[in-house]
Amino acid sequence: MAAKRKNKPAKVKRALKDRAKGGQSSPHDLKPKILSSKVERRQVDTTGLQQGKVIAIEGRTYYVETVGSDTSKKVLECVPSRSVATENPNSTLIAVGDNVWFRTGDTDDTVGIIQLIEERKTKLARRAAGSGDMEQVIGANIDQLIIVVSVDEPRYKKSLIDRYLVAARKGKLEPAICINKIDLGDEEKVKRDLQFYYDRLEIPVYFISAADGRNIEHFTNLVRDKTSVLSGPSGAGKSTIINVLFGKDVQVTADTKKKFRKGQHITTFARMFTLPQSGYILDTPGIREFGIWDVSRDELPAYFHEFNDYADACKFPNCTHTHEPQCAVKEALDSGELDADRYNNYVRLLNSLQN
Ligand SMILES: Nc1nc2c(ncn2[C@@H]2O[C@H](COP(=O)(O)OP(=O)(O)OP(=O)(O)O)[C@@H](O)[C@H]2O)c(=O)[nH]1
Ligand SMILES: [Mg+2]
Ligand SMILES: [Zn+2]
Known part of the structure; x- marks a missing residue:
């Protein structure tokens, strides 16, 4: 695996050729089959497929390490199949750390075509x-x-x-x-x-x-x-x-x-x-901003779990700990029991979230 390679490796070009009879070139163009239940998963024919873990992504090339003992492990350059299936709906198709099932290319067993992406545990x-x-x-x-x-x-x-x-x-x-x-x-x-x-x-x-x-x-x-x-x-x-x-x-x-x-x-x-x-x-590459995904305004207070020690004593059960009267979280803040910077970050975050 080369750290600074700019062009698509020749092997991957071949794998793309193996895969693409209709001229498909990017995983973003793919319409993966979403497997939303365990029954559907069982219907995927994994015969002849190998298991591996995505250890790096460089452009459109996915480096997959095969499952096995340390000595038998190999790293393959992979691309997703046109008929790829995933257990992660509405998300990044393939991420580093994903457990995948793939078959090796028709012309070369050092390149692979990814057929299935397993559900992410974390x-x-x-x-x-x-x-x-x-x-x-x-x-x-x-x-x-x-x-x-x-x-x-x-x-x-x-x-x-x-x-x-x-x-x-x-x-x-x-x-x-x-x-x-x-x-x-x-x-x-x-x-x-x-x-x-x-x-x-x-x-x-x-x-x-x-x-x-x-x-x-x-x-x-x-x-x-x-x-x-x-x-x-x-x-x-x-x-x-x-x-x-x-x-x-x-x-x-x-x-x-x-x-x-x-x-x-x-x-x-x-x-x-x-x-x-x-x-x-x-x-991972450095980030400029970190936008919260899939957390609603109602859910946010529970993510600041130091609030939980006080929230039961708030007058309103759905208190957002911002403008409400008789808020025990704000009282704790005023008495110095909570971190003011963190509370202010909470308020800013809450305002940035849609319901
Ligand atoms: N003074 C000091 N400099 C450091 C330390 N650790 C890293 N650096 C320097 O900080 C600069 C950036 O370090 P990188 O490791 O490239 O930073 P990065 O977080 O990987 O950056 P991205 O890959 O862009 O996300 C380099 O010049 C490092 O030598 C440290 O403990 N002290
Ligand atoms: Mg870095
Ligand atoms: Zn409150």
Whole structure:
């Protein structure tokens, strides 16, 4: 798998030829069959198909690692079949981490045609950036989300962290927060700023420096034996962290300041790595904004679960904890028991959601 290849690999061109008798070229043109019940799933003929996991997506090429022992595992370049079926309606057709069934091409057994995408058990998803009302799945079938932000260059925003925490709950992922570039700031000050997250919300928060290696051993323990996704703003240091975990450069990184001048993202596609310490880790492109997907205004308060300790005492059972009288959440806020920044992020998020 080449990290910087621009053109579609020749093998995939051949696979596309194998597949496309009607000149289809993009998975976006496909009309996948949606399997909405277990009965329908059983009707899919998987005879002769192999199972695998999507470990990287580069343009229209899907890299699929076959299921098997470490020594027998292979990575194939795949494309979706014109008759592909999915168990994930109204969503990204194929995401990194997806478990798929495929057949190998007629001319080459190192390329595959994906026939079926299994239901995602967990996912990190956001509202797709740009126009359109679509879900974008950043990673699927993952155990934990590690939100990677940095002390400076770029300075972290708690509003982004709070959005990620909603998405983690929604997608059934365990959250952890990684504050990188601690070498660029005052560690004690940053710790105080995030105290509510580890003390009250009991979310693991790591204060590390991928540059000088500070506290990196705690981070190594966090990812051991699990499947983790690293997500956060561009330049926070996700790929640098991956390189530290591997002890060598497996991902390209770039100088933050220079990059911001050009407004570029360094990592341009998601890729899953098998860790030397055991476990999988998914590096993803930096995000500019994180739009919440599939959470209604009514549901949102429950995602800020520190409110639950008080919400029963609110006068109105459907209290949004904003303008209502006798709101126990606002009373707790006024008495300093809740984090004001996080409450303000909640209000902003609530206002951004439609019912
Ligand atoms: N001072 C300092 N710089 C760091 C640290 N970690 C990473 N950097 C630098 O930050 C810049 C961006 O790092 P990347 O790892 O490319 O950031 P990224 O999050 O992968 O960025 P995208 O791929 O664009 O999302 C590079 O110049 C790194 O050398 C750190 O702990 N301290
Ligand atoms: Mg990167
Ligand atoms: Zn209330």
